[in-house]
Amino acid sequence: xxxxxxxxxxxxxxxxxxxxxxxxxxxxxxxxxxxxxxxxxxxxxxxxxxxxxxxxxxxxxxxxxxxxxxxxxxxxxxxxxxxxxxxxxxxxxxxxxxxxxxxxxxxxxxxxxxxxxxxxxxxxxxxxxxxxxxxxx
Amino acid sequence: xxxxxxxxxxxxxxxxxxxxxxxxxxxxxxxxxxxxxxxxxxxxxxxxxxxxxxxxxxxxxxxxxxxxxxxxxxxxxxxxxxxxxxxxxxxxxxxxxxxxxxxxxxxxxxxxxxxxxxxxxxxxxxxxxxxxxxxxx
Numbered sequence: 001x002x003x004x005x006x007x008x009x010x011x012x013x014x015x016x017x018x019x020x021x022x023x024x025x026x027x028x029x030x031x032x033x034x035x036x037x038x039x040x041x042x043x044x045x046x047x048x049x050x051x052x053x054x055x056x057x058x059x060x061x062x063x064x065x066x067x068x069x070x071x072x073x074x075x076x077x078x079x080x081x082x083x084x085x086x087x088x089x090x091x092x093x094x095x096x097x098x099x100x101x102x103x104x105x106x107x108x109x110x111x112x113x114x115x116x117x118x119x120x121x122x123x124x125x126x127x128x129x130x131x132x133x134x135x136x137x
Numbered sequence: 138x139x140x141x142x143x144x145x146x147x148x149x150x151x152x153x154x155x156x157x158x159x160x161x162x163x164x165x166x167x168x169x170x171x172x173x174x175x176x177x178x179x180x181x182x183x184x185x186x187x188x189x190x191x192x193x194x195x196x197x198x199x200x201x202x203x204x205x206x207x208x209x210x211x212x213x214x215x216x217x218x219x220x221x222x223x224x225x226x227x228x229x230x231x232x233x234x235x236x237x238x239x240x241x242x243x244x245x246x247x248x249x250x251x252x253x254x255x256x257x258x259x260x261x262x263x264x265x266x267x268x269x270x271x272x273x274x
Contacts, residue, residue, distance in 0.1 A: 002229070003220040007187045009195055011212035016196045020188045026180050028165050030192040037200055043163050045192035046259050048185045050144045051157045053270070055167040055182035058146055059153045063174055075148035081268070083140040083259060090262035092139070097273040113274055122183050122220060125227035130264045131218070133190070136234040137250055 015039040046091075050079040054096050056123040060116035061098065061109070068112065070104030152176040183228075187216040191233050193260040197253035198235065198246070205249065207241030 009020045009030075016038040017031045030045055032038030043051070054077045062075055076099045083089040100109055117124055146157045146167075153175040154168045167182055169175030180188070191214045199212055212235070219230040237246055254261055 002222055003226065005181075005184050005187060005218040005220065005228075007184050007191070007216045007218075009188065009191050009214040009216070011195065011199055011209070013211075016200060018192055018195060020180075020192065022180050022184050024170075024177060026166075026178075028180060028188070029163075030188065032196055033161075038196075040161060041163075043157075043159050043165060044142075045189045045196065046263075047142050047144050047159050048189040048192065049260055049263060050142060051146065051165070051167065052182045052185040052189060054144070054146050055155055055157065055185065058148065058155060059169055059175075059182065062148055063153060072148070074150075077146040079144045079146070081142040081144075083142065085139055087259075088257050088262040089140065089259040090266060091142075091259070091268035094268045094270045095273065096270065110274060113272065117272070120225050122224075122226040122228070123186055124270070125225040126183075126186060127264070127267045127270065129227060130267060131228035131231045133231045133233065133261070133264065135250070135254070136232065137247060 017041055046081070046083075049091070050081050050094065052123045053094065053121075053127065054079045056121045057096065057113070057116045058098070060120045061100070061112045064112035064115055065100070065104055065108055068104070068108045070102060070108055072100060072102040072104065074101040075099070154178055183218070183220075183226075186228070187218050187231065189260045190231065190258075190264065191216045193258045194233065194250070194253045195235070197257045198237070198249045201249035201252055202237070202241055202245055205241075205245045207239060207245055209237060209239040209241065211238040212236070
């Protein structure tokens with residue numbers, strides 16, 4: 001049977017502030033800018049999409065590079081998402097910049113990155129071949 | 138000029154635990170299950186994709202429905218993401234179930250939902266018409 005991920009979100013009844021819960025007891029606050037009616041107390045949803053993509057690939061790369069014998073002393077990622085001018089202001093371009101410091105072969109880093117992009121990262125794959133999305137209201 | 142969203146992610150040097158920061162001073166922890174080398178201290182990246190989608194639409198719906206005069210007493214959302222059997226285990230189907238309680242016209246809720254889906258939600262739109270993604274390594 002295919003794996004099922006479930007998350008829950010509920011409105012905190014203040015502005016546009018929401019809480020999200022996963023199945024493992026973790027919670028995060030999501031919110032938006034005060035100018036849009038939010039309280040600015042958490043990540044904006046569109047920014048979480050960037051975190052999901054880069055986080056997924058970073059976990060793959062660190063994990064694979066370490067298995068190849070690489071010693072990583074720091075791993076920093078910057079994600080830039082360029083949005084369309086008009087609503088719905090979808091991301092038109094996303095640039096992910098990885099900065100991996102330590103003692104490793106650069107070809108191993110490249111290979112780890114390609115394995116994530118082409119084989120392992122479910123978030124990247126979902127952005128390439130979008131899921132069917134259904135709603136119940 | 139198109140709007141630019143930037144997030145940063147850095148490895149905490151423990152397991153597959155990472156910190157993410159937005160441009161507004163918010164931070165979240167992302168992590169994975171212990172069986173995959175994580176510390177289980179935060180949301181998994183793939184689950185954040187579900188939060189991004191449902192959070193974005195929920196903010197639109199609550200905001201629009203209130204502007205239409207609706208009184209919302211609770212707004213709860215469940216998001217189920219069904220993943221492919223094989224790597225990269227992309228989401229094949231996502232089901233978003235909204236439960237909105239309060240004093241409002243159901244047709245206003247439907248209209249708010251459709252405005253989000255068809256006009257305002259940048260995350261939904263990105264999942265329909267994926268961004269070009271570039272990498273620097």
